[in-house]
Amino acid sequence: MEFVNHTPFPALAFEGIDQRGQGFHTVVLRQTFTWNDAGELVFADDQQPLCEADEFFDENLQGSVRQESDLCAYKPRCDVIVNATAYPPQPADGSVPERFEVRLSVMRPGTPVPIPARPHGLNPLMPASDEAMRIWQAEVERVKHADAQGERLIDKVLVVTGERRFVKLNGWTRAAAALLKIGTIGIVRFPYWRVTRPEPAQPVPIRLERAFGGECRIDADHSAAGKVPQKYRLTVEQTDAHPDVARPPVAHDAYPFNPVGQGYTRDWFLASADVRSVAATQIEYPSRPIGLDDFNRARRGKLDGGEWLVAGLGVRPKGHPERAKLVGTIDEAFIESNAALPKDFDFAVWNAAWPDQQVDALRGDELIRLVNLCAPDTPGVTRDTQGNAVLTLALPGHLPFLLVRFENGAIGELAARLDTLLIDLNRRQVSCVWRATLSKQPQVRMLEARMLSGDDALAVTTRMPTEQEEVAHG
Structure with missing residues (x-):
């Protein structure tokens, strides 16, 4: 061909x-x-x-x-x-907001409203009455100035914030929180972490690195390698299967919906590496802001699902769980067959x-x-x-x-x-x-x-x- x-x-x-x-x-x-x-x-x-x-x-x-x-x-x-x-x-007042909205809209232009036909009398050869002509001329002017109503295909809004962080409280504050918990038999709990107020907003790249997500990784040569509890260390099988075959880590956990983001962490990593401050998310959906509760559930390993926690305008990565599953079933039967694609392959996997x-x-x-x-x-x-x-x-x-x-x-x-x-x-x-x-x-x-x-x-x-x-x- x-x-x-x-x-x-x-x-x-x-x-x-x-x-x-x-x-x-x-x-x-x-x-x-x-x-x-x-x-x-x-x-x-x-x-x-x-x-x-x-x-x-x-x-x-x-x-x-x-x-x-x-x-x-x-x-x-x-x-x-x-x-x-x-x-x-x-x-106009020169103020700088802590957070603001960005918007993407895609609209299909509408079809202009047709000009109404010129009126006539009892037959096409007879002139219309003055009143009919006046009404027609008014309608023509209205149509000329009317906006063609098109179809809105996409209307997406994201909220962008200035830099902020999740910060661990100091020793005295945590001690007071522990006493409060003991004194109230656990009914009242004081948070061990807080989220700082956003700084005045600066230009922010709309990339997944600024959206919710992230990873916790400790390599063998890291000073914290020996502090990772055994239950969080990679097994021999996990180490052998790790994509970084040349330099597999001692422990590794990542948010599957966005491993390159910020705001996601785990308690074992914070304690082992003595991390006391974590960059918070700067890009989020207005209907689903990322707060201290999300951070706390993530570090305790209790963050369920969360696809809509990740906000962006660019490419959704191929490794995103909802996209990756469209590849279909890659099992032993498929591997041993001569088929080019799994039977349940969905071409929608190529929609990025x-x-x-x-x-x-x-x-x-x-x-x-x-x-x-x-x-x-x-x-x-x-x-x-x-x-x-x-x-x-x-x-x-x-x-x-x-x-x-x-x-x-x-x-x-x-x-x-x-x-x-x-x-x-x-x-x-x-x-x-x-x-x-x-x-x-x-x-x-x-x-x-x-x-x-x-x-x-x-x-x-x-x-x-x-x-x-x-x-x-x-």
Whole structure:
């Protein structure tokens, strides 16, 4: 099968396979935009290549992921991923808040209300009455000034705080707390830890490192290695299976939903390493703030579940339990088989955005509104009455598609799907990744990547097939 790219954007054709062992063709194409001083998206001079391997913020390939590979075979939904730094609002009084909100909104523009037909008399050749004309003209003016009501696809709000910490109380205070507990027969308990008040907010990277999570690890060469109680030390089997085979730790525990975050710890680690202060979470959902109770339950090993304790706008890691289970059953029977994928494999594992940032589909003409997610002097940013920095971007409405030439001489058209929208505000880039899939039967002789723009693209989206069966039998 031959692939020809007639667009100026990087594109690639490759083969995929499903859970039943059936092969299919995949074509992926990536567009890179930037925006001008007016906030209008324009093609970037430097078109970014397809991302062929997961890219981390850290050059040592640790921590949170900036973007995942574009070379997955299929994504059932569209990811909207935002890499950004949160900046506190700048109100007119010059105050600096301890906490503030950031917001991501994605809206589909509405269809303009049609202009009402001009009225007439008893038949189309007779003029309408003055009263009918007056009513019609008033309705025309109302329609002209009416906002087209669109569909809100994503509206996500996070709360960002200044730096704060969980701090262990000093010896005298803890002694008083112990006496209070004894004197009240355990009815009244004084906390051994407290959370400090947030510092005035500073710019905060919206990354998993600032969200709730973390790990407790003590290596063999650490001064606290000999202080770890036996029950918390790794067994021989655990040591042999540890991913850090070159330097396995003596003891290791991590919050499975976000091992790179902050605020999660365990009592055995605090005591062994003599830790008296722990950085608290700086990014959280407004409906689920992280407090001292969460910290205490975590350190006692009683923190249940907690998927929604982790707040972010970027990539949800592949190791996240709710995402990892979509890989399917990897058992001995599968390992010994010749199957490419488990029978219960779910292609949704390739959707890298958080569930509340996944949508069924984007057309490519949506409006994106970002609040307090870029520096105040960023081109295109406006400021509202509360001092919030607001950036509104409109996708240009392009439609990449495939011209499919079959071995039997038939020709078909297949619209690509926009399945990844990556907004990198720190780099001033917006990337649109489009993907098209089609069956290998009937046999394909050539795939040609082409593109429609603007009104031409919107005009054909309602008629161009998007399912591989429609092309194969068209």
